[in-house]
Amino acid sequence: MVKYLFIGVSLVAIASPAMAQEEDEFDTVTLADPALDEATITVTATGTRTEIEDSGQAITVIGEEEIAALQGPDLPRVLERVPGLTYSRTGGLGAQTGVRLRGAEAEQVLVILDGVRVADPASPSGGFDFGNLLSTNLAKVEVLRGSNSTIWGSDALGGVIVASTRADTGLAGAIEYGSDDSLTAAASGGVGDQDIGFLGASASYARTDGFSAAASGTEPDGFAQWALEGHGRYYASYELEFFARIRHAEGELDIDGFPAPAFTLADSGETQDTAQTFGSAGAVYDSGPLFLSAAYSFADTSRDNLDDTGAETFTSDGRSDRVSLRGEWRPIGPLIVNFGAENEWTSYQTLFDSGNNTRIFGAYAQAGIEWRGISGHIGARVDDHADFGSAVSFGADLSYEVAPDWRLRASVGEGFKAPSLFQLFSDFGNTALQPERATSFDLGLAYGERASGNVFGAVTLFRRDTEDQIAFVGCFGSSDPICDNRPFGTYDNITSARAQGVEAEFRARPVSGVVLGAAYAFTDAENRDTGNQLARRPRHALTLSADVSPVDALTVGADMRIVSDSFDDAGNFVPLDGYEVLTVRVAYDVTDAVQLYGRVENVWDTDYQTAAGYATRGRVAFVGARLAL
Secondary structure (H helix, E strand, C coil): CHHHHHHHHHHHHCCHHHHHCCHHHCCCCCCCCCCCCHHHEECCCCCCCEEHHHCCCEEEEEEHHHHHHHCCCCHHHHHCCCCCEEEEECCCCCCCEEEEECCCCHHHEEEEECCEECCCCCCCCCCCCHHHCCCCCEEEEEEEECCCHHHHCCCCCCEEEEEEECCCCEEEEEEEEECCCEEEEEEEEEEEECCCEEEEEEEEEEEEEEECCECCCCCCEEEEEEEEEEEEEEECCCCEEEEEEEEEEEEEEEEEECCCCCCCCEEEEEEEEEEEEEEEEEEEEECCCEEEEEEEEEEEEEEEEECCCCCEEEEEEEEEEEEEEEEEECCCCCEEEEEEEEEEEEEEEECCCCCEEEEEEEEEEEEEEEECCEEEEEEEEEEEECCCEEEEEEEEEEEEEEECCEEEEEEEEEEEECCCHHHHHCCCCCCCCCCEEEEEEEEEEEECCCCCCCEEEEEEEEEEEEEEEEEEECCCCCCCHHHCCCCCCEEEEEEEEEEEEEEEEEEECCCCCEEEEEEEEEEEEEECCCCCECCCCCCEEEEEEEEEEEECCEEEEEEEEEECCEECCCCCCCEECCEEEEEEEEEEECCCCEEEEEEEECCCCCCCCCCCCECCCCCEEEEEEEEEC
């Protein structure tokens, strides 16, 4: 009933008076408009480039300048500036890292890198491990909070994170060294001509001796990763462009396991080797009124776990292949039609499973209007899954400028996520699983622009209800029929969950050279079947930041992360204490092309955990330099 009321209100708000306006009153965001600040543009709302203020959804965009100011390769330090986002990690840099939005499960967040969906179909829940993505060479991160399966289909149940790597002309490089014999180096370069095209490449390397992943251990667990990327665009005409991208990364991570005879988390000589290859190729047509993007993309992730003798203890390979068509049509005046269709094939295999595969096809259409401070969109999507049949997802949003710089926004969205191949077909699998479904609502008020305004503030109320949430069920000593022939456990639709709360975001430039920021969320995430708090969902999470430039060439900054208590398990028996972590930063521009910088993380040497039994980094320091030509 709520969603139909929302539709009615939206239709009244964007009714026919808009039709009488002249076409030149309405702005069109083209594929590469140099007049626009990239930090004000998002693709997460409609699947095509849209200004954030023209969407009623809760979206945060972090641009290249802000990413660089935070320093270092650790992406979660960047993501902490997004309200409603939390993460858990099983050790140091490179360790398994799950990111949650508004209390959703980590695997319920769709992750896209340079236009490619990068989830690993062979991982237990089919999600993405952020431990394998470093912030080196990233130019932009967009985060949409709330269900948006209308545009993005399965996996966008909790939200969407889109990351983009650098694609600029010129040369850039950086090198950093610090505690635990940590070294990070990155380089990128590109050449281009506005009449011909662009060709670019980047490379990065990161390594650290680390610390013991097991909080009870003493043996350091290190990490090393290298990555290469290439990007090309050819302008066949003013309206037609062809593109291709490729990325390959390989990493080696020392991990702690559960060795005999105690079989509890402790030091062990195990390692995990990960290789990832992502790529895409396609064409873009943009005539102004009509925008079309057709592409083929793939993502392949392989993992090999080795014991201290070098013998394989686990291997996996997950792959997805996708063909897609996305479009935007502006037939007249303020009217906008977004549409698209895609087909994805996924497959997996492990050391213990011969493997399996599936397919999902989806098509969507969304109608919108942008007129005199009012922007609204209403759409629907149909997905056809080879194993679960058809599912329909609905979405709508409204953004209304109630006064100069003040914008009221609201959205409703439905989410749909099919069980992963591992959850269905592995030794722990359950072929009787049903897809997870969710409906999310939010209502907010925003002032100004986050990227460039002197003052920006936003407050958003949100709620998401999830049905048939999938969870792992332990079978040791259980007489439940679902445990027949599954002595070590299986997956089941056991949970009805609700997450609701409030987000607040603030950024201000009170005087020249001073930037202040805050991102806060209260999240009440509950298992409605048991009344327990969902695991690893702190109720309160706050990030405070300040950057001050006392002179033009010098910037001093600080970031404080404050997180409340939570539980590590579904039964709420294992508590995780809250924590406060302070980082201080300094950067000095030697010339327009050279910058020196340094930082101290965890200044107070706080001892805390985001996953029970796993340690986090203590006080550490780093120095580095950047070059841009």
